[in-house]
Amino acid sequence: MSLDSRAPTPHLPPPSTVRAAVLAAREFVSAHRRGLATTLAVLMAGFGVTAFGIAPLAPDAAELPRRLVTEAVEPEGLKGQLEALADAGIELRRSETTRASDTADSLLRRLGVVDAEAAQFLRADRTAQRVLNGRPGKMVSAELDDEGRLQSLVARFATDDDGSTTAPSRFQRLTIQRAERGGFSARVETAALGASTRLAGGTIRSSLFAATDDAGIPDAIAVQMAEMFSTDIDFHRELRKGDAFSVVYEALTADGEPITWNQGSGRVLAAEFVNNGKSYQAVWFGNADGKGGYYDFKGESKRRAFLASPMEFSRVTSGFSMRMHPILQTWRAHLGTDYGAPSGTPVRSVGDGIVEFAGWQNGYGNVVQLAHNGGRSTLYAHLSRVNVRKGQRVEQGQNIGNVGATGWATGPHLHFEFRVNGQHQDPLRIAKAAETVALDASQRPRFAQWAVAMKTQLEAADELQGVAGGRGE
Incomplete structure (x- = not known):
């Protein structure tokens, strides 16, 4: 097949003519540059006015018709799913x-x-x-x-x-x-360990531990609260039905999982206890290495020169008063406090001091006697084990022995005495009157900020548990 030689061909001007036209155009643009720029600006402005005039005429999107499109999604067949599960590794x-x-x-x-x-x-x-x-x-x-x-x-x-x-x-x-x-x-x-903060509260109806159990609070937290307020409240004799408390404490975790040992609890961060209509507060304040103590919201330390008890919160079986002697069966002044506890329970020093005596002492059985400043001394009797020696210096809270039933004892318990210049005194009264440990002035600004934060959380716990205004019976 051959091309048709008679097909028309376009007529193109000669190259010399094209070149002459391009040169003429350049000369025109160069001579009228300013006029052309003005003309273009006017044209663009006209287009802009036209656009602004047209835009408002577009329909409102809210008035456009709407249409709901529903499409059925067919899952893969059961057989295919089972085959995929069979091929996948299961852990x-x-x-x-x-x-x-x-x-x-x-x-x-x-x-x-x-x-x-x-x-x-x-x-x-x-x-x-x-x-x-x-x-x-x-x-x-x-x-x-x-x-x-x-x-x-x-x-x-x-x-x-x-x-x-x-x-x-x-x-x-x-x-x-x-x-x-x-x-x-x-x-x-x-x-x-990790830690998360928890808020809780409760009302006393029979005992502190019954109230904390009802509120889901670990026993370790209840013990800490009793320790914190031990110089304010005698939890053995002054607790009243209707007393209320709120607490902010740590819940500990290991790799994000709540721990099962130590009842999963850490430190009490703040607490408030309302006893017989009077409110007591305590907030933990420490430094970067974890050392610190409890203070009220005014910055007064809750720690005193003497602890109220030589054991963690426990049941008092015989207070500082007259009683029938369990062995001699005669009425005698009981010049100390007895704490009922299982044999082997740790016993601690209530204050800094020096061991005056450590050994056997007739009806007292195994005894530790400590000398403290100001003519004060303490005695710990019926111990199953003595963990200090005569002349040793001990610190407040240090373990000095274990509960037992040695000497004249009808069962395992601790007999504790506090003497001032040789005269027996009520240990709790002495602890309440003992001197406090002051907060350093340089720490007060940081303490004030921390106390405000803790007070806010206590108020939240108060509202959460119905502490404010008292809980309903």
């Missing part, structure tokens, strides 16, 4: 708390682990054995594959040095991991 997680009777097999069984190799590792490895050794109550979590084999196990528990302290700061984490090439490895590390 199961279970959590438990260790028991005193646990073995490697019983613990793994409760965790759903079916793995003889893992059980053998728990029995044989010295580090892994710590999951079951020592105090029960360790928090244990395990990861399993879809066949029940152990992939990893993590145990979280109290550090060896926190004992029965009310505000631990660290915990131990034991990790057991399955290796890629088979077998397991175990390691232990220490980590910091």
